[in-house]
Amino acid sequence: MIEAASLTKRYGKTLAVEDLSFSVTPGTVTGFLGPNGAGKSTTMRMILGLDNPTSGDVRIGGKRYGELRHPLRTVGALLDAKWVHPNRSARAHLTWMARSNQIPARRVDEVLEAVGLSGVANRRAGGFSLGMSQRLGLAAALLGDPEVLLFDEPVNGLDPEGILWIRRFMHRLADEGRTVFVSSHLLSEMALTATELVVIGRGKLIAQSSTDEFVARASGETVRVRSAAPDVLAKALRAEGAELTESEDALLVSGMxxxxIGEVALANSVALSELSPERGSLEQAFMHITGDSVEYHAGSGPVMAESASDIPDPLTTAAK
Structure with a gap:
């Protein structure tokens, strides 16, 4: 479990994260969403002990990252798929990491098999495509068989088959009872992958809820209605306070x-041929909720940016 309490981080005059509190529970895939510059990367770095909060606290299973004796056994992370020495083979890279955290050598081949890289285990990582590098990063995150996993843009560079594979992979990890925290800009994919969401903007918490609740609350819900007497039904629904929009041969009803709607139709002896609830997409809900929190607007300068400091990958810290 990940628990953040009143996290605040300043870089000079820039307030990257402000009084941010949330929790990520085991057994679910939790999406971490926010516009560019919202503070997602800074927050992940604080979780992994790469940045110290200006104030507040974040714990993993009740401990700060720096208190973990063998961090890779508790937390696995993929923040930068290209963080690997280009002249090392995939197997050599993982073997080095395993030794640094006293992880059995057999785990190297197990995770290479799990991510589909057994056939290229002895190839130099510098020659890997971005998709292959993503898989190697996943293997590194899984190496210590951790209970908590953090992924930043894990489907970058993957083809549709690879995206489907990683979606199922994350669901399987969550089904095993692990804590899975995923940051991504691909909202259509997050809608299929994440059952819970943490949404931030300008360093502040905007929402934490299930994906379904977030979409329903942000985009509202309309009902598509078709009948043989649309004029009669429309008049009756408006009299009850519903808002209507005509769409081809149907009525789109909101506020009811x-x-x-079925009760109103029955009371007015109107037979219905369709009564279908329709909801907006996660993308629509996200744009609606975070519209005032984006980093760049057309014709304007940056509203807020995260630190540009050169921060190393968490696996570097874990391996030292």
Missing amino acids: DSTR
């Missing part, structure tokens, strides 16, 4: 749920 399907059950109540």
Whole structure:
């Protein structure tokens, strides 16, 4: 479990994260969303002990990252897929990491097999495609069989088959009871992958809820209705306070749920041929909720940016 309490981080005059509190529970895939510059990378670095909070605290299973004796056995992270010495083979890279955290050597071949890299285990990582590098990063994150996993843009460079594979892979990790925290800009993929969401903007928490609740609350819900007497039904629904929009041969009704629409239709002897709830997408909900929190607007300068300091990958710290 990850628990952040009143996290605040300043870089000089820039306030990257402000009084941010949230929790990530085991057994689910939790998406971490926010516009560019919202503070996602800074927050992940604080979770992994790469940045110290200006104030506040974040713990993994009740401990700060720096208190973990063998961090790779507790937390696995993929923040930068290209963080690997280009002249090392995939196997050599993972073997070095395993030794640094007293992880059995057999785990190297196990994780290479799990991510589909057994056939290229002895190739230099510098020759890997971005998709292959992503898989190697996943293997590194899994090396210590950790209970907590953090992934930043894990599907970058993957083809559709690879994206489907990693989606199923994350679900399987969550089904095993692990804590899976994923940051991504691919909202359509997050809608299929994450069951819970933590959404931030300008360093502050905007929402923490299930994905379904977030979409329903942000985008609202309409009901598509078709009947043989649309004029009669429309008049009756408006009289009950519903808002209507005509769409081809149907009415789009908002402000009233399907059950109540059916009751109004019955009371007015109108037969219905369709009564279908329709909801907006995660992308629509995200844009609606975070519209005032984006880093760059057309015709304007940056609203806020994260630190540009050169921060190393968490695996570097874990391996030292």
